[in-house]
Amino acid sequence: MTSRSTALEMALLGLLHDAPMHGYELRKQLIGLLGWGRVLSYGTLYPCLKSLVRDGFLDAEGTSGGRNRIVYTLTAAGKERFVGLVAETGPTAWDDDNFGIHFAFFARADLPTRVRILEGRRSRLEQRLDHFRASIARSRERRDAYTLELQRHGLESGEREVRWLTELIDTERAGGRPPGGSNPNPPPKETS
Amino acid sequence: MTSRSTALEMALLGLLHDAPMHGYELRKQLIGLLGWGRVLSYGTLYPCLKSLVRDGFLDAEGTSGGRNRIVYTLTAAGKERFVGLVAETGPTAWDDDNFGIHFAFFARADLPTRVRILEGRRSRLEQRLDHFRASIARSRERRDAYTLELQRHGLESGEREVRWLTELIDTERAGGRPPGGSNPNPPPKETS
DNA sequence: GTTAGCATGTAAGGAGTTACATGATTTT
DNA sequence: AAAATCATGTAACTCCTTACATGCTAAC
Numbered sequence: 001m002t003s004r005s006t007a008l009e010m011a012l013l014g015l016l017h018d019a020p021m022h023g024y025e026l027r028k029q030l031i032g033l034l035g036w037g038r039v040l041s042y043g044t045l046y047p048c049l050k051s052l053v054r055d056g057f058l059d060a061e062g063t064s065g066g067r068n069r070i071v072y073t074l075t076a077a078g079k080e081r082f083v084g085l086v087a088e089t090g091p092t093a094w095d096d097d098n099f100g101i102h103f104a105f106f107a108r109a110d111l112p113t114r115v116r117i118l119e120g121r122r123s124r125l126e127q128r129l130d131h132f133r134a135s136i137a138r139s140r141e142r143r144d145a146y147t148l149e150l151q152r153h154g155l156e157s158g159e160r161e162v163r164w165l166t167e168l169i170d171t172e173r174a175g176g177r178p179p180g181g182s183n184p185n186p187p188p189k190e191t192s
Numbered sequence: 193m194t195s196r197s198t199a200l201e202m203a204l205l206g207l208l209h210d211a212p213m214h215g216y217e218l219r220k221q222l223i224g225l226l227g228w229g230r231v232l233s234y235g236t237l238y239p240c241l242k243s244l245v246r247d248g249f250l251d252a253e254g255t256s257g258g259r260n261r262i263v264y265t266l267t268a269a270g271k272e273r274f275v276g277l278v279a280e281t282g283p284t285a286w287d288d289d290n291f292g293i294h295f296a297f298f299a300r301a302d303l304p305t306r307v308r309i310l311e312g313r314r315s316r317l318e319q320r321l322d323h324f325r326a327s328i329a330r331s332r333e334r335r336d337a338y339t340l341e342l343q344r345h346g347l348e349s350g351e352r353e354v355r356w357l358t359e360l361i362d363t364e365r366a367g368g369r370p371p372g373g374s375n376p377n378p379p380p381k382e383t384s
Numbered sequence: 385g386t387t388a389g390c391a392t393g394t395a396a397g398g399a400g401t402t403a404c405a406t407g408a409t410t411t412t
Numbered sequence: 413a414a415a416a417t418c419a420t421g422t423a424a425c426t427c428c429t430t431a432c433a434t435g436c437t438a439a440c
Contacts, residue, residue, distance in 0.1 A: 024419050035343075068419060151225075168341075232428095233430075234392075235429065262391090
């Protein structure tokens, strides 16, 4: 078992669900999909693709002739695997590394799954914020203006994230309409 | 050379600059200081403290008798090291892992240093946002409402962060007063 | 007197990066 | 024909977490 992070595996399977691609292209798509924070090096990508082929989730086809490309296609097992990952609503779907990719493929998950993941994510963030607040209150020493500002900003960002999740949850529950799209239902978000 | 991340090293030296402490306590302070995202395990903390002692930046004193504590104190070399780290304005001070800790100890840096770090951080984020925007514009396929919302939210967060930095830079340049408005207690002088 | 929290540490391994190595194809 | 970019891959290394192991002390 060459180790594979669930996040990367899910991202690759999900992108290949739409269309076969080669590694280089997958990397570009991936970076655009989430911002992805980190840049995703080849040293991560290619071994991961290999392990997915080895486990039967992908087929690799080298293009004979032209450029030295290897085009990856999702197998039946790969599709099954992806469906399983998308349906996952446990803690692994909430954490910092995985939440973004789960959200990116929400269109393939059903309403209860989406709500469960959003709520799980929110409660995790709320729990973290509580810890942080308690920790700030406890250490009343060591407070220059910069430390305070850093803590204030961290707290504000966290609270904003929680509000975002709350709005998404409300939207899901109200109409099940995804946010922001060109839908019969206009989005409930109030951008300025 | 047991490897040590600069961020953790700087955080430990900085906290011990204020007062001697033992490891367990350092960990709690550290978590409260930044939110720190991750929780910082003992498996990281203790080896790092050991390596700082070995390199002469800390003195370790085991409390004989009572509880099995090891109290760490900053040495002269450790102070020098910390001053050097605080004065650092290169890329290492801007990146995601290190910026927070540099900001937390801004009270010990001089105005030009603070401004250089803030500007470096901002331009790094702006560059990342540009990449992200270009990447979004390029891949006009694969856009369901969720993907779009994720990208929109990511962009908005990034832009907000840039605005925050801009305000801080303006404040620094205008009066050198740290943010947060009214603080009757002026920040600590650089003479410890 | 037992549970909860304080306090320190080690070994193994996961998840990723950097730096290197190679070569084809397109652009200038 | 040179330079840039496309395209794939490996080896070494870094930083960190998890899981384990140990024992003290305060509180109930």
